[in-house]
Amino acid sequence: MFWNKTAEEKQNTKSRCKMVFQSPPRAPFRLRTGVQIFSIGTILLIGWQFITWVHGLENGITTGTRPPGVEGFLPISALMSLRHWYESGEFSMIHPAGLVILCLILLTGLLLKKAFCSWLCPVGAFAEFLARLSHRLFRRRLKLPVWLDYSLMSLKYLLLLFFGYAIFVTMTKLEISEFLVTPYNKVADIKMLYFFTDLSTTSIWVLSILTILSFVLPYFWCRYLCPYGALIGLVSLFSITxxxxxxxxxxxxxxxxxxxxxxxxxxxxxxxxxxxxxxxxxxxxxxxxxxxxxxxxxxxxxxxVKPVVFAVLVLGLFYGGIQIARISGYWRSNVSQAELVDRIEKGLEGPEYDHVGRPPSDK
Ligand code: SF4
Ligand code: SF4
The missing domain is CATH 3.30.70.20 (Alpha-Beta Plaits)
Structure with a gap:
């Protein structure tokens, strides 16, 4: 039986065309686990601040502040801002933190491979948690046959191609700049929160299936479907480390x-x-x-580059970059609290809020 062989025998087995169970990970790299915990703690704090802030706005309380870090979850808007910045030289201040985070992630890819995925990304950390849990239960790592593995891996590149084509080819320069100031984009982070707090049955099914698949097949989302990971991977081909x-x-x-x-x-x-x-x-x-x-x-x-230095570089590059953006005034959105309160009071259900690319009805 394949799983009775030693690790070396398994590695040398010509089994790349079959479904195989590889030997388990040994000692986890605790330094990275520490960074992941720090990163997840930061994101939970941002999430809690954001939920509290939106809840306050719904009740007319405008004293809180919106945590800009939440814009890290708006990659499409950030990609559009990147194109807008490149073409017009104007750094969009609707979701500046989203653009800063995108740039820092790409920079990380250029310097430190896909370190963002394994050190900082909350989805990557959750996928790793599921993979470790799965291994604790089954003591095995399931790997698909090469042909199926490669076929599935192409999906994330197709998704990246789809978004890249939509943003960089089909949309004109004017459409991009118009989109950035649409009501839809201005409240995209609040809409995202409502999406997760009011999940449809379909969304629950999709998230559940992805979680189960990530439990059975380690890193299912990251390996096969994440277009962000695909983009960083391509950039990481030029990584200097x-x-x-x-x-x-x-x-x-x-x-x-x-x-x-x-x-x-x-x-x-x-x-x-x-x-x-x-x-x-x-x-x-x-x-x-x-x-x-x-x-x-x-x-x-x-x-x-010692692992501890690598960790310092990952943290320094990402969080240091954020501090520079904060100090230089490229971190906080210029959409006023009063405007957002007004929009929330009127409801975010109108046509201007439900379709990406729809011409702005107001600004
Ligand atoms: S690089 Fe290290 S872990 Fe890998 S085969 Fe050589 S000695 Fe073993
Ligand atoms: S080769 Fe890359 S992905 Fe694999 S263990 Fe080493 S650093 Fe991690």
Whole structure:
């Protein structure tokens, strides 16, 4: 039976065309877990502030402030703002934090692979939690046959293509700038909250199925469906850091490949260039040889990037970038509290709030 073999035997088994159960992850990389907990705590705090603020507005209380970080959950609006910024030179102040977060995520991809996915993203953390829970119960990691795995992976690129085509090809420059000031976009974060607090039966089914699938197949959403992850993955091809294996120090034990959540054959590569590498450093943390597996920067930078330095860079880049945006005035939206109260009082159900791209009826 495949699952009675040692990790090395499993790694060497020519089973890439079958559905296989790989050996379990070993010691989790606690430094990253700590960063994930910090990140989730921050997002929960933002969520709580946002819910409290919207609830206050519904009751005419305007003393609270809207947490700009919530705009990180508006990636489509952020992509449109990015195009608008590129074409007009104007940094849209409707959801500036969303654009700042998008830029920081792309910058992270350029410098530190898909570290956003494995260190900071709440969905990635939830997917990892489900994967670990699944492993605790079944002591196995299910991997699909290569043909099915690759076919499913193409879905996230198709979704990215769909959104990219809609935003960068079908919409004109004028339509983009008009969309950004629509009532729909101004209250997109509040509409998103209402979507989650008033889930339709279909949405509940979809979320439940995705959760179950992520439990059975580790990282189902991230690996197969997340267009954001697909975008960061493509950007990460140009990342200046990557995991490198020094063959002279490697004993070919296969532990790095066995713990890789992206099923990458780290033990067979000299450098991990894959778009699926999330920079989680589980391989580095679990390698028993000190020098065999390291994060390396550009050629002129001789030293290895130690995991703790990598963690500081991830946090510093993301939260430091946010602080710079905050200080320089590119963080808080210029949509006034009074305008939002007025819109909420009149209700967000009109035609101007239900269709992306509809010409603005008022500004
Ligand atoms: S890089 Fe490390 S974990 Fe991977 S095969 Fe070599 S010695 Fe083992
Ligand atoms: S290769 Fe290493 S850093 Fe990349 S996803 Fe796999 S375990 Fe994480």
């Amino acid at each position: 990557r995991v490198k294996r020094h063959e002279a120090d490697c004993t070919n034990c296969g532990k790095c490949a066995a713990v890789c959540p992206s099923f990458l054959a780290v033990d067979l590569k000299t450098a991990v260039n894959s778009v699926e590498c999330t920079g989680c450093l589980e391989c580095v943390a679990n390698c028993p040889e000190d020098e065999a597996l390291q994060v390396r920067g550009p050629r002129f930078f001789q030293n290895r």
